[in-house]
Every structure is written in structure tokens, then in C-alpha cells.
Amino acid sequence: MNPDEPRAIPAPGQDADRDGGKTARPITPASLERAALAYLERYGASTEMLRRVLLRRAEARCRLRGEAPEDFAAMVEAVVARAGRAGLVDDASFADAKVRSLRRRGGSARAIQAKLAAKGVDRDTVRAALAAHAGEGQEGPEEDEEAAARAYARRRRLGPWRRSQDRVEARQRDIAALARAGFAPALARRIVDEEDEPAP
Known part of the structure; x- marks a missing residue:
């Protein structure tokens, strides 16, 4: 696949994280941090707003992967806490x-x-x-x-x-x-x- 080519927009109901038929990527601290930074680059947010965004992202991935969202709550909290310590949310x-x-x-x-x-x-x-x-x-x-x-x-x-x-x-x-x-x-x-x- 040519990296300069725009990626196709997935059809409704299709996983945006699928790549060539593979399952959705796993939730990791790094993926949550990337999501947090992308959100905070676009919007001013409170700590709770950032937490809600990351929890929704985790829940969406969990639905696709058949995982339990509560298993990632501590990971979300850790990312939110790091964002707070870095002054990204105040x-x-x-x-x-x-x-x-x-x-x-x-x-x-x-x-x-x-x-x-x-x-x-x-x-x-x-x-x-x-x-x-x-x-x-x-x-x-x-x-x-x-x-x-x-x-x-x-x-x-x-x-x-x-x-x-x-x-x-x-x-x-x-x-x-x-x-x-x-x-x-x-x-x-x-x-x-x-x-x-x-x-x-």
C-alpha cells in the first residue's frame, strides 16, 4: 500500500481500526496517550471531559475486540493523571x-x-x-x-x-x-x- 495514498473511509459499522481485515488494535497506554493528545490539541477540556473521551474510546475498542471496558479503567486513569501532572488538563x-x-x-x-x-x-x-x-x-x-x-x-x-x-x-x-x-x-x-x- 502506498503510504501517500489516503486511507479509505470505512463504511458505517466497519471498524476504523481494521487494516486489511485484521482485528482492531489493542488498547495500550500509548494508544490512549495519542488519543488524549489529539483531543487536547483540538479542544480545551476539564479532567473529567478527558476521562470521558478516553473511556468512550476504550469502550468502542472493547466492543470490537470482545473485551471488558472495566479492565482498562485503571489505564485510562493513569493517562488522565499524567495529563494533569504535565499541565495538559487543569x-x-x-x-x-x-x-x-x-x-x-x-x-x-x-x-x-x-x-x-x-x-x-x-x-x-x-x-x-x-x-x-x-x-x-x-x-x-x-x-x-x-x-x-x-x-x-x-x-x-x-x-x-x-x-x-x-x-x-x-x-x-x-x-x-x-x-x-x-x-x-x-x-x-x-x-x-x-x-x-x-x-x-
């Missing part, structure tokens, strides 16, 4: 980057906590990232939440960012949209009821 840095990004887009503290919890970041790490972000400049947590609510309303064109003739009719819907996004009802009402579109 939940505090991951949480900090996500908080910055989500706050800029108008994410409420509640929504951010839920998103990061789903990615396996523990509550204390998320709280610390939110507190660190609120401590930038002279803003405190309340001001930071208000700035995020304003950013969300601006992005969704709610309240003062809505056409003036539509505002009264849409008021309750706009308040409900902010509340669903995780903002306190009192804050949602204050943002929606502002007289004019605030200066950026």
Missing part, C-alpha cells in the same frame, strides 16, 4: 477561561455553574473562577452579574434593545427570557425596564 484554568467567555456572552452565574458542572468541574473550582472574574477591575459579584445580564439582553435584543413600539407588549416575555437564563427576577425587571439602551 480544571482551574479551564473554568477560568470558560467563565470569561460565558460572562462576555451574557452568561449568568447559575448558567455558568450548571454548564461547568456538566463538564465535570467541581463546585468550589467554579465558585473560585467566578469570584476571580468578579474581582477584575473594581466590579464585585453583583455588578458582574448585572453586566452579564445587560450583555445577554443586548445580544438577544431584549428590553431597551428592542424596538420602542414593541417593548410594552414584550416586557413579560423579556423578563422571562432573562430569568430562564439564570438571572434573578429583580435584576431581569431592572434591565428590561431601563429607559434607554445603555451606552456600551
